[in-house]
Amino acid sequence: MKSLGIITINYQRPQILRLWCAMIKRLRNDTQTYIPAVVVSEECDKTVCNQYQVWHVTQNNHPVTEKFNRAFQYMKGQNVDAVMITGSDDIFSTRFYEATLAQVNNDIDVVGINSLYFYAGDGQSRGQMVKLVRAPETPLLGTGKTVSKRVLDQCDWRLWNQQRNWGMDAIASKTINQYAKSRVAIDEMLVDVKTRTNLNSFNVWGKRLPQIPAQRFYEILSEEELQILKSL
Secondary structure (H helix, E strand, O other): OOOEEEEEEOOOOHHHHHHHHHHHHHHHHHHOOOOOEEEEEOHHHHHHHHHOOOEEEEOOOOOHHHHHHHHHHHHHOOOOOEEEEOOOOEEEOHHHHHHHHHHHHOOOOEEEOOEEEEEEOOOOOOOOEEEEEOOOOOOOOOOOEEEEHHHHHHOOOOOOOOOOOOOHHHHHHHHHHOOOOOEEEOOOOEEEEEOOOOOOOHHHHHOOOOEOOOHHHHOOOOHHHHHHHHOO
């Protein structure tokens, strides 16, 4: 069985980060395995990470690309076979993790998704959820993307060769595409939890995507995650 590490970055969203860490706790409990996970963010997040046995690396918020590079460099030292990229507001099911790991065990270079859920964590639309579905031939979405050690070794575990605070997926994809031989899209639930602090609010998506019952999201969460979600 290969090892799949999970990384994220955070900035001034303590409750969102707590929700992400609680997800890691659920994944470990459900799979009965220790899943390597690291957060790169401000020093103030270290306490929460320690509570959930998630590694923490302190890094300034600018440039954001360097925060992701630091996360990968940390994972390089943890002897993992692949790394999954997530935002701290991305919450996914245990089946999503298991399906991704299955493809890692099949030696697939890049695993990801073509569909994504958006959930309104606060505001007037609180509790609403919509789903984005893209064509199968569309490039994999940036969030939830898992990259194999074989690809990472060829770029020295640095997917971002530019210092940027935007356009990060495009930069990483360009690096990955130089080396990736195989790609697979999985069809499991990953939810982007939107709050007021997001660059793109829920309303950007909520007005033009089909609504999905939020109960489907709640059912994948632990009781602890549900309580944190209610507190956002």
